[in-house]
Amino acid sequence: MPSVEILSRIQFAFTIAFHYIYPPLSIGLGLCLVIMEGMYLRTGIKMYEDITRFWIKIFALIFGIGVATGIVMEFEFGTNWAVYSRYVGDIFGSALAAEGIFAFALESGFLGILLFGWNRVSKGVHFFSTIMVAMGSIFSALWIVIANSWQQTPTGYIIEGEGLEARAIITDFWEMVFNPSSVDRFSHVIIGSFLAGSFLVMSVAAWYIVKKRFVEPAKAMFKVGLCVATVAALAQLFTGHRSAHYVSEYQPAKLAAMEGHYDSSAVAAMYIVGWVDAKSGKTTGIKIPGGLSFLTHGSFNAPVTGLNAFPGTERPSAVNFVFQTYHIMISIGMFLIALTLTACFLLWKKKLFSQKWLMTIFIWAVLLPQIANQAGWYAAEVGRQPWVVYGLLRTSDALSKEVKAEQVVFSLVLFSLVYTLLLVLFLYLLNKKIVHGPEMTPNEEDDSDEFSKRNIKQLQA
Structure with a gap:
């Protein structure tokens, strides 16, 4: 049987890889929602409201699954990586507290208005809530990347204690936040998220176009996704180059x-x-x-x-x-x-x-x-291996000392089953919403699934 270290690394890699499907989608889709709803406010064309409502439903599904799958990792820090948790607790505690205060509270606070505020608040207030949810998802990624980047290029700390009791203590919060790799890595991650969300929009739109369903809304969706994806794909060249520079200097x-x-x-x-x-x-x-x-x-x-x-x-x-x-x-x-x-x-x-x-x-x-x-x-x-905190704490030293290989195998099998069920459920609900399509405002879509001449003229104008 593989060692506890290998099994624990596989378990954490599996859970974080599954979780990481969803945050990039919600971040990228959040930006697309802002653009779609902004187009509705700017043009007054109801189609943009209809496609925004459609994608908000998918956003809610992605957000819910993402939250559920992310909770598990926090427990793994304590069960499998107790020494690591003690070592970085002061650093991670500060970053995760900032995420909860500045990001998750913002995102979840306005999520209710985003989902249920149509026709209950003004158009401007609803658009503001859409922006806040999108910003909240970005801020959430910011603090997570800051915490992870500190592991890559640790700064702004001192080490207290020795051996298993050693802990990294923050001496300069902003030096920790703006460690040498945090800005480059954050920009690279966020642009990758924009690509994930925009390509989801284009994929669904392209499917509608091929199937000749919701053709005009699909074209509008595709154009929004293409705008975001093109800028993001080109920008990724720059951020990737910057990331390689920090790696060459520090790792x-x-x-x-x-x-x-x-x-x-x-x-x-x-x-x-x-x-x-x-x-x-x-x-x-x-x-x-x-x-x-x-x-x-x-x-x-x-x-x-x-x-x-x-x-x-x-x-x-x-x-x-x-x-x-x-x-x-x-x-x-x-x-x-x-x-x-x-x-x-x-x-x-x-x-x-x-x-x-x-x-x-x-x-x-x-x-x-x-x-x-x-x-x-x-x-x-x-x-980054063999370091879990680069140059300071080895992965082999970060493990919980009482966890046995059999226990990790059992939990890994259990997680695999649960996550497989979650993935099947997600794909089923996502497919159901896509097949149903956007609910078009009455009189804006005729029997042949084409928009009225009035709306087509508006779009062309």
């Missing part, structure tokens, strides 16, 4: 693992695709010579610190896993840029919605931002 072993670079100090290539043989310490594949050197130092001839410069106990053991997940993220990101720019060009040519092949790609492309987000997190977290 050089992780950067070396991401590109399978072993030479202690040599010019480093950037791989497009490849495979790492950890036993021989060699990486093969299609590469750009000096590409990593250029990205990190601005010169194709600059040396980059490789894995051989670090003792075996100070660098990631699963180098090929880090390499592959990192390159999956990059490959998907480049594909999303090409896909959105192609759609923008065809939209400009007024040929987009007649391209069934492209609409079919967009239906399935909803999976790609999710895969990229998951792969990016795995690359970041596995690449």
